[in-house]
Amino acid sequence: MPPGIRERAKHAEAPLGSTYHSFPEGKQRLAGEAVRHTGERVARNLREELAAGPAAGLRAFPDLRRKTVVDSDVHAGCPVLAVAIEEPPAGEVPPAPAAVADVFEQREALLAAPRREQQAAQLATLIVAAVAGTVAMCRARRSTGPPDRIAEQLHTLITTAIED
Known part of the structure; x- marks a missing residue:
């Protein structure tokens, strides 16, 4: 079970009352x-990489996640994926899955x-799914092998798609 507000506030060294006031x-x-904040940070990095050209930008996303x-030391994961796989409370449409x-x-x-x-849309979906999946595999295996194995294949697909 993921930590509750009390545990998260303690970890952040934030007053619990302020946490409940803000959220x-x-x-x-x-x-x-948290998902929206992380998403915007990654999007900003991705926009910068895409400015160098389509192939460089498309290759950058898996490389950025691998670097993280x-x-x-294989401790960082993907907060977006972590929230995605958590089952929301029954009968609710909470803001986290929407984010x-x-x-x-x-x-x-x-x-x-x-x-x-x-x-291009299909390739983009494949890249996002492969990168999220490989981050999960890294965490489970405590190994950087999965992104190393998918990086070359994704780079080949990206290069082929851009050259077509």
């Missing part, structure tokens, strides 16, 4: 805001933007 909807709102995993959907859609749109046809 009156509780853990779901806090998770949603390696630099953290996850928005972030994944934003990443796909950014990656597909250099080329607007159907193949």
